[in-house]
Amino acid sequence: MTTMKVLISGASVAGPALAQLLHRDGHQVTVVERAPALRDSGYAVDFRGAAFEVLDELGILDEVRAHDTRMRGTTLLDGAGAVTGELPAAAFAGELEVPKRELTRILHRITSDGVAYVFGDSIATLTPHDSGVSVTFERAAPRDFDLVIGADGVYSTVRRLAFGPHADAVRHLGMSGAGFTTANHLGLDRRGVLQRTGDTAIYLFSAGDPDRLTVSLSFATASAALDRCDRAAQQDAVRTAFAGHGWQAPRLLEAMARAADFHFASACQVHLGRWSHGRIALVGDAGYGAAPTSGMGTSQALLGARSLARQLAAAGGDHTAAFAAYEAELRPYVTRNQTLGREAAALFGAGDRPAEDGAQPAP
Template identity: 45%
Template sequence: MTKQTKRTQQTPQNGSVAHLSVLVSGASVAGPALALGLARLGARVTVVEKAPGLRGGGFAVDFRGHVHRTVLTAMGIWDEIHAHQTHMGRQTVVDADGSPRVDLPAEMMSGDVEIFRGDLARIMYERTRDDVEYVFGDSIASLAQDADGVDVTFEQGAPRRFDLVVGADGLHSNTRRLVFGDESRYLRFLDHYVAGFDVPNHLGLDRTGRVYSEPGRAVVVGNYDGDPDRAGALLVFRSGELSYDRRDVPGIKRILLDRFAGMGWEVPAVLKALEETDALYFDAIAQIHVDRLVEGRVVLLGDAGYGATMGGMGTGVAIVGAYVLAGELALADGDFRTAFAEYETRIRDFAKGCQKISGNAGPFFAPPTERRIRSRDRMYRILASRPLARFFKRLTEKAATDIRLREYPC
């Protein structure tokens, strides 16, 4: 367990929450984003993360539209995100022989600005590490609420008491399980699985990508950072629900090797890299649908409360959610009952709108039939044409901008 306790408490602003002690579970994106807002308001924030350190790498995530820009600017990280963006260009859907079928514009796949999730987390961590207590290599074991606070036990550290607890620990949230019930009640499987890992850049890509689809399965290879030797592979396939152990990497590799056996294009080389990789991401394409985000002094944020595996602008929603939650606590002068109720009211419909988009992620990459593949390509060829390019951009931003932000002191 690694604990960082250096704190140089900032002078509280108007709308102070300095009397609050807040435990945030999760140090990926939502957690540090909330910590950034609350620390600027004077709250005593502790972030606990089960990983031994800050998670690096990860998928590229994007932001799009005026709402994302407004929030990131208010948080003071808009310029730094731009300084570390991927500069990803077009991605091209190809045939088995590599010939192009349709170009997918950068605005569609990468938004206004795109950054690796690990780089985004690091930016927010660096902004908060002197004012927020980070505890790595630990997680919450139990929670017990009463009228005045929350008693928390940890897997490694000593028990502690906090005023509020925020579950920002992802799609498979431990906090949600402990307080709201088993994951099976809230996770909605969307008939597809996704895997990601690094591969050699044998195609010589330079901040571009290639998408190859066969009925019910797809492979994407992209170079996001300009490294001439490295690329990333994304595998998507349609399936009924599978029974597997998320910790059994060899077993997951066997599933993928079986599902993608015999596929054309560059897939044999991708599968060879899969066999050799030590870092593999694999999960169902799924959504979280909870009937409430609040249980007393515990509140869910980001993927833990309204997540989607891919395609639902989950990182943007998490950032906006953190901004709204911190802002509502400030406006309510730390009255968590009022603040949590306002947060839930303001974020719920916005999150649902973004989740609707994510329902198309699996079928977009891996249409179920050859006919559907051809239909997809024709549609995006039309949408990407010059006469419709501006309309297409507005279409991709619609869900991301469908919220009215209040003026917050954070």
């Protein structure tokens, strides 16, 4: 098989996993990441089903298992904080759950010797031609690559440049939320609590660090517009959504204002009629995000990376045949996961909302 120069945008999960598999097949891989360094944030991620095969193929299954959060379950509460039920650990933690920072650290370590990483930069333009793709960057000098792969999340730069505006692909699921950590004043020990009141939800859990409480404050929204606002506007929206709530809400809103690790995101899915365009393809959330509510994002990223690498190898470097086979193999799996994501969003208070900016899922 011909050795190819491959550029991957995104150094979270799908990007490094694909980079390692392509490097093993003899390709020259470069990963560009907008963040100045490896990201050390994000909730825990979980693995289900065939994702374990990919971890094993990457040679990291035992190391990943060593970081198991060993969650014990989630207690359901009513508006006053009284217990109404219990969810098993697998509802949120899957078959295995680890802190995301540990997974990204492991993936970066196993790829750092054979894969070139460029942090603090991003793709500026993509110009396809007969033999490859000419790429300009925000900082680095222009280069040519045989293939460009977008593994850069729901708001993918590669997808925007090669496939069209975000509004054509991103579907809002009717909920947004703030996340941060604070002192574990509830004394939770590898457990979570979930309180849903109307169109809001408070999810609290402690895993890994017994002194820290991870907080998620979710509420119904008509669009993902808040994702593009500054922290002040996002926090104002959270305070408005939880105004008048009792139980832990007042204390959590105060902690939110002081949190150094505050982040905000809306639950969105990505729907495209196809995941490739010439020599440019998408993997993971960039091409077919199922939303965090699906519980399948990490597994989907790993399986997508493996499928794409295998199909490129099977096609002997014929990217057109490989991209078509990759999509044919993975799309039924993605469709099921996206259905799960939409159904599960209701548990966190999401209402029935139209797709953002009129975007609709592809048939």
